[in-house]
Amino acid sequence: xxxxxxxxxxxxxxxxxxxxxxxxxxxxxxxxxxxxxxxxxxxxxxxxxxxxxxxxxxxxxxxx
Numbered sequence: 001x002x003x004x005x006x007x008x009x010x011x012x013x014x015x016x017x018x019x020x021x022x023x024x025x026x027x028x029x030x031x032x033x034x035x036x037x038x039x040x041x042x043x044x045x046x047x048x049x050x051x052x053x054x055x056x057x058x059x060x061x062x063x064x
Contacts, residue, residue, distance in 0.1 A: 029061040 007015045 029058060033062065 007013065049063065
């Protein structure tokens with residue numbers, strides 16, 4: 001019920017789990033970099049990730 005309430009308040013409609021997953025998967029490394037550039041001073045940032053070995057490809061992209 002909490003999720004339904006949040007959807008109504010924020011989006012004024014219900015967001016299905018499939019739509020939420022689709023939106024999350026559509027986020028690119030470029031999107032993350034743009035947000036990070038707005039929020040953080042790159043001279044003062046560190047990054048740590050735990051996940052599958054394939055995550056190393058994403059980490060390398062973030063380092064560019």
